[in-house]
Amino acid sequence: MHSKALAVGAVALLALVAGCGSSGGAQAGQKTITFVAGKTGDPFYITMKCGAQAEAGKLGDKFTATGSADWSVPEQVSSLTSVTATRPAGVLIAPVDPNSLQGPIRTLQSAGTKVAIVDTTLTDPSIGITRISSNNLQGGRQAADTMAQLTGGSGEVVVLTPDLTTTTTNARIQGFKQELAAKDPGLKIDDVRQVGDTAQGAASAVSDELSAHPGLVGIFAANSQTGEGVGTGLKDAGRQGVVKVVSFDAGPQQVAELKSGSVDALISQDPYGIGQQAVDQLANALTGKAVDADIQTDLASITRDNVGDPSVARFLYRTDCDS
Ligand code: T6T
Numbered sequence: 001m002h003s004k005a006l007a008v009g010a011v012a013l014l015a016l017v018a019g020c021g022s023s024g025g026a027q028a029g030q031k032t033i034t035f036v037a038g039k040t041g042d043p044f045y046i047t048m049k050c051g052a053q054a055e056a057g058k059l060g061d062k063f064t065a066t067g068s069a070d071w072s073v074p075e076q077v078s079s080l081t082s083v084t085a086t087r088p089a090g091v092l093i094a095p096v097d098p099n100s101l102q103g104p105i106r107t108l109q110s111a112g113t114k115v116a117i118v119d120t121t122l123t124d125p126s127i128g129i130t131r132i133s134s135n136n137l138q139g140g141r142q143a144a145d146t147m148a149q150l151t152g153g154s155g156e157v158v159v160l161t162p163d164l165t166t167t168t169t170n171a172r173i174q175g176f177k178q179e180l181a182a183k184d185p186g187l188k189i190d191d192v193r194q195v196g197d198t199a200q201g202a203a204s205a206v207s208d209e210l211s212a213h214p215g216l217v218g219i220f221a222a223n224s225q226t227g228e229g230v231g232t233g234l235k236d237a238g239r240q241g242v243v244k245v246v247s248f249d250a251g252p253q254q255v256a257e258l259k260s261g262s263v264d265a266l267i268s269q270d271p272y273g274i275g276q277q278a279v280d281q282l283a284n285a286l287t288g289k290a291v292d293a294d295i296q297t298d299l300a301s302i303t304r305d306n307v308g309d310p311s312v313a314r315f316l317y318r319t320d321c322d323s
Pocket residue numbers: 038042044045119120166168169222223224225248249
């Protein structure tokens with residue numbers, strides 16, 4: 001493996017923070033910070049919640065979290081409407097759609113709540129006091145470089161994505177395409193396929209893609225759920241290890257698939273840090289301090305060679321805040 005594929009962004013030491021459990025009852029004068037996730041059971045958002053909750057605890061704020069089980073505009077709008085009614089001091093939200101959430105978030109702001117936009121973005125960049133996310137375009141480029149190293153830089157590849165409306169996955173695909181066109185034109189993208197945000201959708205897409213492109217050399221999965229399904233699809237088809245897989249994110253199942261050999265590399269984010277920084281920026285806004293309008297958090301390229309390194313530990317996602 002080329003050393004570039006193993007490169008990890010500058011790794012800061014995680015502050016050991018207490019208070020990842022329930023925030024308990026509000027004390028007089030305590031501010032409430034609320035997290036609205038993109039999808040509540042997704043380890044990426046669970047880890048972001050853990051970071052936000054720990055930071056709110058450190059600052060003495062009350063913390064609550066909500067969201068829906070599915071990636072769904074109506075369900076997120078409904079969660080947000082309920083949150084707006086509680087008039088929290090600050091909200092961090094990962095909008096599931098760049099346009100449909102703008103109205104409800106403007107309403108929330110007009111009611112006096114400070115808003116941090118995390119992970120996904122909105123079409124109107126003036127909404128929110130800050131935007132905090134990975135550099136997803138760069139992550140897509142990193143995925144392309146890794147794919148080129150794994151495959152030798154020639155052959156057919158496909159991209160699996162949950163949909164074509166989510167800003168983060170779209171940026172990753174754009175970066176992947178741009179980098180291959182600029183540096184590895186021998187790798188040809190046969191298909192960019194929407195499979196829904198489920199592992200089952202990705203697994204059945206893998207079977208279709210293998211039939212349509214028997215010579216397939218690689219698959220880029222643009223997020224956790226698509227990545228989880230690819231491993232299963234390749235195992236079922238007996239093509240594990242033959243077709244190289246680069247997947248975004250590092251949920252526990254993805255890490256297990258990396259270790260077992262059905263996935264070859266993970267481009268992982270720092271959701272814990274995104275949650276921490278969002279709460280810090282909200283606290284700054286609420287106390288009249290300067291706020292960073294745009295923050296980009298680190299990415300890491302994780303392979304079987306470095307998955308056990310302490311330097312990548314903070315890029316591995318959690319399923320609860322006590323682990
Ligand atoms: O990749 C993350 C997140 O960045 C993206 O916006 C949606 O999918 C994930 O939550 C992973 O499932």
